[in-house]
Amino acid sequence: MGLRPAASAVYAARVVRLVLFDVDGTLIHTGGAGVKAFARTLASEFGQPNGTEGIKFGGRTDPSLVREAFGNCGIPASPENFERFFSAYVFWLDHLLGNNANGGACPGVWQLLDGLRALPQPPLLGLLTGNIRLGAEIKLTHLRLWELFETGGFGDDAEDRGRVAEIAVGRGQALLGRSLVGDEVLVVGDTPLDIACAREVSAKVLAVATGPYSVDALRAHGPTWAVENLAGLNAAALCA
DSSP: OOOOBOTTOOOOOSOOOEEEEOOBTTTEEOTTHHHHHHHHHHHHHHSOTTTTTTOOOTTOOHHHHHHHHHHHHTOOOOHHHHHHHHHHHHHHHHHHHHTOSSOEEOTTHHHHHHHHHTSSSOOEEEEEOSSOHHHHHHHHHHTTOGGGOOEEEOTTTOSSHHHHHHHHHHHHHHHHTSOOOGGGEEEEESSHHHHHHHHTTTOEEEEETTSSSOHHHHHTTOOSEEESOSTTOOHHHHHO
16 A cells, blocks of 8 residues: 555655554554443443443543543542542453454554564654553553553543643653654554644654544545555655
């Protein structure tokens, strides 16, 4: 598959030094284990069997989803209740993933990661996700992907996704030992919210239609590139 730039893309000559991947719908599919773990937690810990009804999960941070669920269910959004929620959530998530035959890496993920790591000057690989860190680790460990990422920003770093992006870039800069300008960062994600948070740090964006949005729907939000999936992509061309 070739890279076809979106019409509104802005080109730059700098080499990408940091690539930040979203998790759900971009790197992996979990067969709905995350949403199910949310629902099990609300039911088992808070007596709310329909606590996730009407909530849109794509591109959101876990704390913002919990806050919305608490509001819908009349549960106080106290630090104690957030801690209680996430303690149970990671248990259910690990349990559900351990019994999940429907999940897996999205098409082209392993090939692209191998291609990026094989470049003469490989970029730093990180995560930019609304998952809390332990949730992301549980999901990616089940598919042997966690160890490939050196840094990242997570939902428990900040409730706002744009702030998570800033934190992820800051951690990447610390590991690289220098500042990065926006087009030295590439964000890979599957929702308009991923594109929006990438704009918060002026990064390039590769939007991939392996989540709930089509290529055309993603392209309407102005990513640098929009593709059906990550299969066949040229890692060197992405980072040039």
